Amino acid sequence: MTVTLEEAARAAFRSAFDGEPTILAEAPGRVELLGNHTDHNDGLVLAAAIDLSTVVVGRPRPGPVARVWSAIKGAGDSFDVGDIGRQPPKDWRNYHRGVCWALAGAAGPLVEGFDAAIVGDVPLGGGLSSSASLQGAMALFLLHAGLLSRSEETGLDDLDDRARLALARLLRRSENEFVGVQSGPLDQFTSLFGRRDHALTLDCRSFEYERLPLGDPPPAVVVCDTKDPHELADGMYNRRRAECERAVAYFRRQRGADRVSSLRDVTLDDLDAARDALDPVAFRRARHVLTENARVAAGAAALRDGDVAAFGALMSASHASSRDDFENSSPALEALIAAAGSSPGFLGGKLTGAGWAGCTVNLVAPGHADAFKASVRDRYRSATGTDPDIHVCHAAQGAHGRALR
Ligand code: GLA
Numbered sequence: 001m002t003v004t005l006e007e008a009a010r011a012a013f014r015s016a017f018d019g020e021p022t023i024l025a026e027a028p029g030r031v032e033l034l035g036n037h038t039d040h041n042d043g044l045v046l047a048a049a050i051d052l053s054t055v056v057v058g059r060p061r062p063g064p065v066a067r068v069w070s071a072i073k074g075a076g077d078s079f080d081v082g083d084i085g086r087q088p089p090k091d092w093r094n095y096h097r098g099v100c101w102a103l104a105g106a107a108g109p110l111v112e113g114f115d116a117a118i119v120g121d122v123p124l125g126g127g128l129s130s131s132a133s134l135q136g137a138m139a140l141f142l143l144h145a146g147l148l149s150r151s152e153e154t155g156l157d158d159l160d161d162r163a164r165l166a167l168a169r170l171l172r173r174s175e176n177e178f179v180g181v182q183s184g185p186l187d188q189f190t191s192l193f194g195r196r197d198h199a200l201t202l203d204c205r206s207f208e209y210e211r212l213p214l215g216d217p218p219p220a221v222v223v224c225d226t227k228d229p230h231e232l233a234d235g236m237y238n239r240r241r242a243e244c245e246r247a248v249a250y251f252r253r254q255r256g257a258d259r260v261s262s263l264r265d266v267t268l269d270d271l272d273a274a275r276d277a278l279d280p281v282a283f284r285r286a287r288h289v290l291t292e293n294a295r296v297a298a299g300a301a302a303l304r305d306g307d308v309a310a311f312g313a314l315m316s317a318s319h320a321s322s323r324d325d326f327e328n329s330s331p332a333l334e335a336l337i338a339a340a341g342s343s344p345g346f347l348g349g350k351l352t353g354a355g356w357a358g359c360t361v362n363l364v365a366p367g368h369a370d371a372f373k374a375s376v377r378d379r380y381r382s383a384t385g386t387d388p389d390i391h392v393c394h395a396a397q398g399a400h401g402r403a404l405r
Contacts, residue, residue, distance in 0.1 A: 017069070029053065172185050247286035
């Protein structure tokens with residue numbers, strides 16, 4: 001973490017509350033390197049945590065009241081920790097309250113309230129999972145502050161991989177059930193499991209995972225933000241889920257509901273054979289998902305072989321499939337991908353996250369990131385008239401916390 005983010009968090013705490021925080025927790029945002037829209041289809045993903053993060057600093061507080069100040073939102077919240085689920089507020093406050101709700105459900109009620117300040121540098125609404133990084137930081141704050149009455153008993157306190165997997169599932173549950181956003185497990189998993197200079201694969205059906213080195217020296221992970229004012233479309237996300245479900249429903253009718261629970265039970269050969277029977281939209285959505293699963297498997301093999309160039313080519317193929325079959329690109333994303341493709345050090349790039357707006361992620365050969373950044377900025381600006389935000393990142397460590405002195 002940059003010293004600045006810790007200092008900003010301490011300063012935000014001091015000005016919102018009296019005194020000093022005793023605990024700091026930090027969790028990164030993430031990029032999806034391969035496996036676009038595979039996670040909600042029980043598929044395979046390959047992602048990395050990045051060195052943009054959310055930091056929560058705070059301390060326990062006698063009594064049942066929690067007070068939260070978000071320097072990101074420039075707004076505060078207070079609630080009774082014994083009564084979190086009653087009236088969800090349906091706005092940004094849902095995220096930290098939902099974490100308290102989900103962790104209290106699994107590891108006992110909170111023993112007392114707390115004061116906490118939130119700062120961060122993950123761009124909001126850019127598809128980099130600022131929300132999962134906030135959830136991860138809030139969860140680790142609660143655990144490190146010893147606020148959950150049964151966390152030791154449940155083993156969540158250990159923060160080993162087993163505990164992190166349980167935590168990732170709890171945080172996903174919080175987002176699905178408390179916040180009401182139907183996302184897959186990718187974001188919370190990556191924010192919790194990230195490792196410096198490594199990518200992560202996750203099988204969203206079996207929850208098997210592997211950390212894979214990105215190379216030595218590793219390529220830069222360059223995130224380019226279209227600055228497209230279009231919101232990431234929740235409505236489109238749900239529509240795509242329904243289109244994938246249409247393909248699943250067809251195979252269930254053909255083969256029986258007990259044999260097909262998701263697109264994971266369908267092969268590309270099955271899909272090709274069903275081409276004339278399926279509606280063309282469902283066919284293309286399913287083809288994207290199944291070819292993405294294959295690209296994740298091929299990408300993991302390329303990383304095991306140390307072949308980062310092959311990995312980059314798979315990322316570009318993934319983008320083409322998103323654009324043509326899943327249709328979740330946009331003119332701004334296309335302009336940014338074109339700008340990257342003719343810039344120095346480019347190894348491969350794609351849209352990251354839901355799509356329709358937000359960011360692209362690019363792998364850039366070691367030593368070329370600055371030239372790449374300057375070139376993409378110029379090319380995108382002359383194509384669209386907009387200045388992109390460009391973050392030169394590296395694959396980063398997952399969520400962590402510590403006591404402050
Ligand atoms: C969003 C969701 C993720 C995943 C991606 C698309 O980022 O939060 O769970 O579905 O879209 O791959």
